[in-house]
Amino acid sequence: MSDDQTLAEFWRIRNAAAATLALTEEQMRRAVQAATVEQLAALFEAFSPARSTGPEWTRTFDPLVEHLWTWRDSETIAAVAEAFRARGIPWASVANALSPERGGRVRAATPHPSWARQPAFGLV
Amino acid sequence: MGLIQGAATVDRLREEIQGVRYRDATSTFCRLMTEQDRPLKDMIKAAIASTAPYVQVPSHLMQLPNGELRGVNYDHTILGWRGAISLMGELGGSRGILPNIQAMWYVPQGLNVWEQVICEFPGHYARDGEQCGKKFPGPDESVNRFDGPAWNAPRIYFQDHDPIEGGSVDERLARMYWAIAEGDKAEAYGLFLGLARDPANRRRLKDAILFAGITDLQDTIINRGGYQNIGHKALRARALVDIADYLGWDNAHELFYTVVPDLGCSPRLYGLWSEICTICKMELPGYAAIPKRSDKPLNERELDILTEAIVWGGPFDVNAAIMGFFKRGAGILDVGDAVIACFQRYLIDVLEHPNAFLHPTHALDYMNVVQSWIRDYDNPHQAKAVFMGARFMNDTIRSNANFPRDPAFNLEPRSNYRAWADDIPIDRLLPILKDHVLAQDAPRSCALVDSYLERTRERHDLLDTITYAACHWQNDPHVMRNGASSLEEFRHNRTSRRDDIIRGYVKHQARYVKRAPTHDCFHVYVDYFKPANA
Numbered sequence: 001m002s003d004d005q006t007l008a009e010f011w012r013i014r015n016a017a018a019a020t021l022a023l024t025e026e027q028m029r030r031a032v033q034a035a036t037v038e039q040l041a042a043l044f045e046a047f048s049p050a051r052s053t054g055p056e057w058t059r060t061f062d063p064l065v066e067h068l069w070t071w072r073d074s075e076t077i078a079a080v081a082e083a084f085r086a087r088g089i090p091w092a093s094v095a096n097a098l099s100p101e102r103g104g105r106v107r108a109a110t111p112h113p114s115w116a117r118q119p120a121f122g123l124v
Numbered sequence: 125m126g127l128i129q130g131a132a133t134v135d136r137l138r139e140e141i142q143g144v145r146y147r148d149a150t151s152t153f154c155r156l157m158t159e160q161d162r163p164l165k166d167m168i169k170a171a172i173a174s175t176a177p178y179v180q181v182p183s184h185l186m187q188l189p190n191g192e193l194r195g196v197n198y199d200h201t202i203l204g205w206r207g208a209i210s211l212m213g214e215l216g217g218s219r220g221i222l223p224n225i226q227a228m229w230y231v232p233q234g235l236n237v238w239e240q241v242i243c244e245f246p247g248h249y250a251r252d253g254e255q256c257g258k259k260f261p262g263p264d265e266s267v268n269r270f271d272g273p274a275w276n277a278p279r280i281y282f283q284d285h286d287p288i289e290g291g292s293v294d295e296r297l298a299r300m301y302w303a304i305a306e307g308d309k310a311e312a313y314g315l316f317l318g319l320a321r322d323p324a325n326r327r328r329l330k331d332a333i334l335f336a337g338i339t340d341l342q343d344t345i346i347n348r349g350g351y352q353n354i355g356h357k358a359l360r361a362r363a364l365v366d367i368a369d370y371l372g373w374d375n376a377h378e379l380f381y382t383v384v385p386d387l388g389c390s391p392r393l394y395g396l397w398s399e400i401c402t403i404c405k406m407e408l409p410g411y412a413a414i415p416k417r418s419d420k421p422l423n424e425r426e427l428d429i430l431t432e433a434i435v436w437g438g439p440f441d442v443n444a445a446i447m448g449f450f451k452r453g454a455g456i457l458d459v460g461d462a463v464i465a466c467f468q469r470y471l472i473d474v475l476e477h478p479n480a481f482l483h484p485t486h487a488l489d490y491m492n493v494v495q496s497w498i499r500d501y502d503n504p505h506q507a508k509a510v511f512m513g514a515r516f517m518n519d520t521i522r523s524n525a526n527f528p529r530d531p532a533f534n535l536e537p538r539s540n541y542r543a544w545a546d547d548i549p550i551d552r553l554l555p556i557l558k559d560h561v562l563a564q565d566a567p568r569s570c571a572l573v574d575s576y577l578e579r580t581r582e583r584h585d586l587l588d589t590i591t592y593a594a595c596h597w598q599n600d601p602h603v604m605r606n607g608a609s610s611l612e613e614f615r616h617n618r619t620s621r622r623d624d625i626i627r628g629y630v631k632h633q634a635r636y637v638k639r640a641p642t643h644d645c646f647h648v649y650v651d652y653f654k655p656a657n658a
Contacts, residue, residue, distance in 0.1 A: 047528045049347060055525035056438075062529055093530035102531050 022117045025067075032071045037079045040068070044084065044094050063122045065097045069106040070119055077103060132156045137167075138174040144246045144272035146232035150645060153228045154652035157221075164224060168205055169371055171231055173378040175201050178235040178278035183390040185350060186241065195350015196241055197249055198360070200601045201227075201234040202382050206363035207604025209370050214611050215592060218655045222595045222646070223604045225653075229645040230601050236278040245279075246272045248599055252639060282385045288314035293325055297332045304336045309388040316384045317377075326373055330365045331501040336387055337361030338494060338509050341516060343396035345483060346523045354483060355490030355516060357387055359605070362493040400511045407447050412504035418455035422462045427621060431466040434518050435474065442518045446511055456507050457618075460495050463514045464488070464613045465621040470521055471628035472570070477533040478637035483520040485606050485632060490516055492609035499616065535635070541571035548572070550579050554589045561593035561634045569634035570627065577623050587611055590630050596646045599639035606632060 035043075043064070045051065052058045068077060081098035084091040096102060112119040130136070132155035140149035153171065156162040179199035186196050204227035212220035230248070239245035243256035250256040250270040257268035269275070288311065291299070296315050303312035316333070319325045337358035345352045364383040368376040404411045422430065426449060433441040449459050467488060475481055491513035498506045545568070548556060553576055560569040576586055591607045610629040617625060650658045 049526045052526055054438075055522040058526050058528060065531075092532070093528040096530055096532040097528070 025118050025121070028067065029071050032068060037076060037083070040072075040076070040080045041083050044080065047094065048090075059124045061093075061097070063124055065102075066106055066110060066122055068098075069103045070110055070121075074100065074103065132159060134167075134170045137170060141171060141174040141232045142178065142235070142274070142278055144232045144235065144274040146229055146272060147644070147648075149232050150225060150229045150648050151652075154225065154648060158652050164221070165371060168209070168224065168227075168367075169375060169378070171228060172202070172205065172367075172382060175231055175235060176378040176381040177280045177282075177284070179237070179382055180280070180282040180385055181238040181389065182281050184353065185391055186238070193350060194241075195352070197237050197253075198353070198356040199234060199237060199382070199386065201231045202363045202367070202379070203359055203605050204230050204234075204601030206366050207601060207606075207608045209367060210608035210612070211591060211595070211604055214607075215588060215595075218653045219588075219592055221653050222592070222649050222655075223607075225649040226595055226598060226604060226645055227601065229598055229648075232272065233599065234601075238281065239279055240270075243270070245276070246270045246274055248639065252599075282309060284381055285310055285314050285317070287317035287321060289318040289321075293319065293328065297328060301332060301336050304388045305340075305392060305394065307388050307390060307392060309385040312388045313380070313384045317380060320373060320380065323373070327501075331497075331503055333361045333364060333384070333387070334358070334493065334497045334501070335503060335505065338490075338497065338512065339397040339505075340387070340392050340394065341396050341490070341512055342393045343399065343515075344519050344523070346519065346526055351391060351393075353391070353393060354486040354520075355493075356486075358490050358493040359486075360386060362496065396512060396515060397508075400508045400515075403443060403447070404508055404511075408450055408507070411450070411507045414450055414507045415455045416457045416498060416506075418453055418458055420453045420455075421458040421618065422449060422454060424620065427462055427466060427619065430462050430514075431469050434463065434466050434514055435470045435521060437518065438522070439515055439518060442514050443511065446514055450507060456498055456510060457495070457616075460491070460498060460510045460513070461613075461617045461619050463510060463517070464491055464495065464617060465619045465624055467491070467517045468621070468624035468628035470517075471631050472624065474521075475524075475631070475635070476535045477530060478635055480524045481632055481636040482602070483523060484517065485602065485636070487513070487517040487520045489605055489609045492613055495613060495616065536567040538567050538570035538574060541568045542574060544568070545571040545575035546579075548575070550576070554585060557586075557630075558589050558593045561590060561630065562596060564634055564638070566631055566635040569630050573627055573630045577626065583614070583623075583626070586626065587614065587629075590626070590633055594633040596643050597638050597640070598643065598645040603633070603636075 032040075047058055047061050049058070077098050078100070081095050084098070085095040110119045110121065132152045134156070137149055137152045137156065140152055153167055156167050157164060179201060181196050184196045184198065185193045187193055205224075208223035208227040211223040214220070215222065233248040233251075235247060236245040237247075237249055240247045240249040241254055243250055243254060243260050246269065251268055256270045262269035288296075296319055300312050300315040300319070303315065316329070319329045337360060340353065340357040341355060342348065342352040345354065360383050364379060367379050371379065430445050430449075433445040437445075446459055446463075449462075467484075470484060471481075475484070494509040494513045497503070497509065545553070553572055557569060557572045557576070560572065573586070573590075591611065594603050594607055597603055607629075610625055614622060614625040614629075649655075
């Protein structure tokens, strides 16, 4: 820590970033809740290694799954999962991530403390 | 054992190897040593001589009828021997024989790779990777004919050659490197043989052949299929140097035949080498004068920066981090040690799927070749090789990260078992660790190692336990090779995070996908060598 920087200053900067992220998450929540099964499936298709824009994009797969299980109903997710299960082994990671068992674990493990604006999502 | 008829002879061993009768060949190999007191070194030489003509391929790229290309695997028989010879000294006594028996078990399964991938010869590529038994079953569908024996002789794609002599040593070394880069296998091999004859040339020849192997490395494997070598040119060069030193250079002709021609085999990939040469010319003009060690090794913050770049960053993040360390005065091995240590966080914290270990651990083994080259030789290009190794590691990590993670292969956190591990008395911990490595229980194995490392400064017995357990698994020379790399790097590493090499090693050996669920080869070893506490 340099002389002209204080812990309080660092904390203000962190808080500004958190506020921006919270607004972004809220925007994303509304979009995910309004999306059709086909639109959600199209989003997951962009995680194919052949279509991914790179590892930085693909590494956001787990946070996306976490958000989906937090924001959408089980029936919609089951419909998306079924579409990928039918495509076979190359899409097994998507189908497994959207299985009800996985969803139960994700929902149980994503805490939402009473003082927090958003649940404690994974950050990549 | 009692059913084996007839005398064990080297001729018999050769016939069994070339006939892909790997169980018989392994028994004969053991009998030659136990019944006839034949030295292990002589038997390794005999096995290498039996395979040398049959491990070459015309190319590591095969054009398919539709015009697409597929990769053709690299010979792994010689890599098994190199790992085994290295581990022999680490394990000691009759336990040190085990990795050699594993290498022997693999050898007959690793011949004639080109024919294996097109299902015209038996072996582990045909049986396992290509699943040829399903595509072309024999008359008895309950028997997989691609497990051997062979139904025809293995094919020779590159005949042995005479040495090329004449000209100064400098000229011949330069010609050899150029012949390898240009793919003139005959010229490269002939020049190597000529240079290897004179003991006075051998140190420079070893440096040159390692340099040739290290510089031929793909810039990325992301979506590349077979257009890559995942470090195999360097791994083969290191195998040549180590095994020739073990056998004696005057006794190693078949080893040279096994290794050198393939260094010039297609594809030869110099894009990454070209990039690293360019950035060093621009930013690090004094690269040739960087000392091997300095009084400015990486501090904790710098180790964190390098970890972030290798594990989570992109290729230019890696370049920038390493360039910064060299520019502020770090030595080549200071940075190389840090690359080895920082990479371990990927094994320790990130990897879960058993199949995903393969490429990153090839990068670790490549970096071990780089480090040993830097330690043992003097070459003005050695600082560049540190960039190469770190970039290879980063690329394999990025390649894995390009696939969505499959939650079906989630691992429990090692921390879940830490209290359990801490309750085990230290003098009873290692046998329990061995059992959990054999059970492929990575969370408990890792927790046991974490606990052990914090409770004692003892490391030799810990590494011995992990390595001996790892060597129970058959059909896979990668196990011995990675064991050799990890133990060697642990011994030399001077960073504060040296123990992470053991943490990464045990995670690898307790999780990496296994090619066979049984320990038949290990039982052959026990039958013949009767080790205490098997």
